[in-house]
Amino acid sequence: MSGAALGIEIVVVFFLALFLLHRYADFRKQQRMVLFGTLLAWYLCFLIVFILPLDISTVSTILMPAHTITPPPPWCTLFTTLTSENRTVPKVCYKPWSYIPDGIMPVFWRVVYWTSQCLTWLLLPFMQSYARSGGFSITGKIKTALIENAIYYGTYLLIFGSLLIYVAVHPQWYELQTIGITAANTWGLFLLVLLLGYGLVEIPRSYWNASRQGHLLIKTYFKAAKLMTEKADAEENLEDVMEEVRKVQESIKYNHPLRKYIDTILRKCPVEYQEKMGRNMDDYEDFDDKQNTYPSEKNLVKLHKQVIYAVQRHNRTHVQWQILLQQAMHLEDVAKNETSSAHQFVHSFPSTEPTSWLSPYTPTVEWYWECLLRQWFYRLLAVLLSLFSVGVVWSECTFFSTRPVLSLFAVFIQLAERDYNYLYIEMACFITIFFLCTCVYSTVFRIRVFNYYYLASHHQTDAYSLQFSGMLFCRLTPPLCLNFLGLIHMDSAISHQLKEQTAYTSIMGSMRVLSFIANGFYIYYPMLILLLCIATYFSLGTRCLNLLGFQQFVGDNEMTSDLIDEGKELIRREKRKRQRTEDGENRRREWKERYGNTREDTARNRNRNEAAEMTETNYSDTVKYSRTGRGTERDSIELLEDAEPLDFNAETLSDNPLEADSTRHVPGRYLSMSSSRSRIFDDV
Numbered sequence: 001m002s003g004a005a006l007g008i009e010i011v012v013v014f015f016l017a018l019f020l021l022h023r024y025a026d027f028r029k030q031q032r033m034v035l036f037g038t039l040l041a042w043y044l045c046f047l048i049v050f051i052l053p054l055d056i057s058t059v060s061t062i063l064m065p066a067h068t069i070t071p072p073p074p075w076c077t078l079f080t081t082l083t084s085e086n087r088t089v090p091k092v093c094y095k096p097w098s099y100i101p102d103g104i105m106p107v108f109w110r111v112v113y114w115t116s117q118c119l120t121w122l123l124l125p126f127m128q129s130y131a132r133s134g135g136f137s138i139t140g141k142i143k144t145a146l147i148e149n150a151i152y153y154g155t156y157l158l159i160f161g162s163l164l165i166y167v168a169v170h171p172q173w174y175e176l177q178t179i180g181i182t183a184a185n186t187w188g189l190f191l192l193v194l195l196l197g198y199g200l201v202e203i204p205r206s207y208w209n210a211s212r213q214g215h216l217l218i219k220t221y222f223k224a225a226k227l228m229t230e231k232a233d234a235e236e237n238l239e240d241v242m243e244e245v246r247k248v249q250e251s252i253k254y255n256h257p258l259r260k261y262i263d264t265i266l267r268k269c270p271v272e273y274q275e276k277m278g279r280n281m282d283d284y285e286d287f288d289d290k291q292n293t294y295p296s297e298k299n300l301v302k303l304h305k306q307v308i309y310a311v312q313r314h315n316r317t318h319v320q321w322q323i324l325l326q327q328a329m330h331l332e333d334v335a336k337n338e339t340s341s342a343h344q345f346v347h348s349f350p351s352t353e354p355t356s357w358l359s360p361y362t363p364t365v366e367w368y369w370e371c372l373l374r375q376w377f378y379r380l381l382a383v384l385l386s387l388f389s390v391g392v393v394w395s396e397c398t399f400f401s402t403r404p405v406l407s408l409f410a411v412f413i414q415l416a417e418r419d420y421n422y423l424y425i426e427m428a429c430f431i432t433i434f435f436l437c438t439c440v441y442s443t444v445f446r447i448r449v450f451n452y453y454y455l456a457s458h459h460q461t462d463a464y465s466l467q468f469s470g471m472l473f474c475r476l477t478p479p480l481c482l483n484f485l486g487l488i489h490m491d492s493a494i495s496h497q498l499k500e501q502t503a504y505t506s507i508m509g510s511m512r513v514l515s516f517i518a519n520g521f522y523i524y525y526p527m528l529i530l531l532l533c534i535a536t537y538f539s540l541g542t543r544c545l546n547l548l549g550f551q552q553f554v555g556d557n558e559m560t561s562d563l564i565d566e567g568k569e570l571i572r573r574e575k576r577k578r579q580r581t582e583d584g585e586n587r588r589r590e591w592k593e594r595y596g597n598t599r600e601d602t603a604r605n606r607n608r609n610e611a612a613e614m615t616e617t618n619y620s621d622t623v624k625y626s627r628t629g630r631g632t633e634r635d636s637i638e639l640l641e642d643a644e645p646l647d648f649n650a651e652t653l654s655d656n657p658l659e660a661d662s663t664r665h666v667p668g669r670y671l672s673m674s675s676s677r678s679r680i681f682d683d684v
Helices: 004-024 032-058 104-132 138-148 150-169 173-210 213-251 259-268 271-276 297-337 363-398 408-418 422-446 463-487 503-508 515-537 540-547 558-626 630-642
Strands: 080-082 088-090
Touching: 004 032, 032 104, 032 422, 032 463, 032 503, 104 138, 104 463, 104 503, 138 150, 173 213, 173 363, 173 422, 173 463, 173 503, 173 515, 213 259, 213 271, 213 297, 213 558, 259 297, 297 363, 297 558, 363 408, 363 422, 363 463, 363 515, 408 422, 422 463, 463 503, 463 515, 515 540
Parallel strands: none
Antiparallel strands: 080 088
């Protein structure tokens, strides 16, 4: 079983990252480089989160007693108990089921950590600029990416030079690696506290609000009004960009050197615009540089970038509008069915989403879940998450205290150590760090920086946002894990306890090199989470954005009420449109079922009657000719022979005079094509 847990988690985490990437990215349209970079960044960050509990359960967490004669094996954690006579008695320890052999974890953490850091500080920024560039060649995109990141990389060189000067002045030159790690973790911790303070309050509150159907429906109306405004803006922007493309396409003819760039831009346009801007015969005229002014290649690169952005935004808003419309109609159906005495859920419109093996409820089961059980389940989940958030906030404010131990998570881990329960240690660590990561990562998925960064589900996220999220994950995950180790008193740089360190902490290095960070910033800065949680609870950030003119959902605001009414009217209008469409389809279906079958039966009867008449005619003709004598039979043979006349050929003469008189020719066949051209005028 040694190392099996590590291998299983590596595989499971890969499929988890692949599933999330498939939800947000479009595998068919996104560039392979973008997908690979984002998948690698997400995978490494999730891997750190899932493997860290195994590292914690593997190491020894309590010092060996000084009177121990026989040293325990390296995987053994020796626990002691006090008897009534104040004598220590060693307990027997067992090898944990998830034990990882020595030497594997340090190499594993070193590869994972430095790969993620190279991605977030070097490769992903370059790939981000490369994917966003509107260049038409690989060389042009690389040049644009280098120019955009010149200031970015110049700042790194300046910081690196400052660190070299610091190391040259101080004798601890071998700690340069630790200084770099500390600088990266300090930046990550600064952002981590902001995101964690928001997520600790917003996640429990979102589940509590999800249990309130009325509040959820009103907020959906508000989102519909905002999204319709954004959708109209995206359509207008797309029209403007397509008009610019049309002008450029008409000015540059087929034999112009820049025409290949125009063709590349046209392939990025929607299909309906490609058909409108299809090249006609005038496009094959030769161009004249003296008469027309043509855009430069730089302008075409800019136009190409605008086309990509406009099409992506238009498609995203269209898909989001359809999804939001479906959600609003479902919530209205829930509100109508809550008062139903039949206890059966009735949908206003049939669902357009494909059903899975989890979704096909019966109407009765769906009614009990949607109208009764869901809200209580969400309320219970919100209460549990709220208690967990309170425990995290308390532990963040008191984890520096080791005597007495005030951090709740440190108390739980120490209780598990006393009973030598490795499974409990792993589960407690995993649940705690998973909750912290959920609060931080969900905030990354929710935040939106205008239209530059936005993670949209249903395969609608652009390349820039995907890679930016990968950068944030790689910068937030290492300080998050160090903060968690501080909460459970496993980081000696913070707890100041002489304990055996985890392999992850050994890779991070000793933070005592920069004492003002280890003893000051890492201990007291996380306490700001309490202030951020209070500000998030009272929605101070939302109210400030609303005062600045950004439309936010604030219950006691006139603008919010107007947007709610507007959204309600938009949903009602879309429902009427869908109802008319459905009624038209029903009428066409009924007309086809009523009159389509009648027409088919009429045509079938007509064909049957015609076949019967032809059979009767053929039968009467046969009887008529069969009653005649030998001469009549000879006449019938002559008539039948006339149906297939042949060209005259002396070699084909026979005793039958009917065959000798057959001088007609096959229709469509010339006489000159007969096998014999002699005796052509014998019939004259």
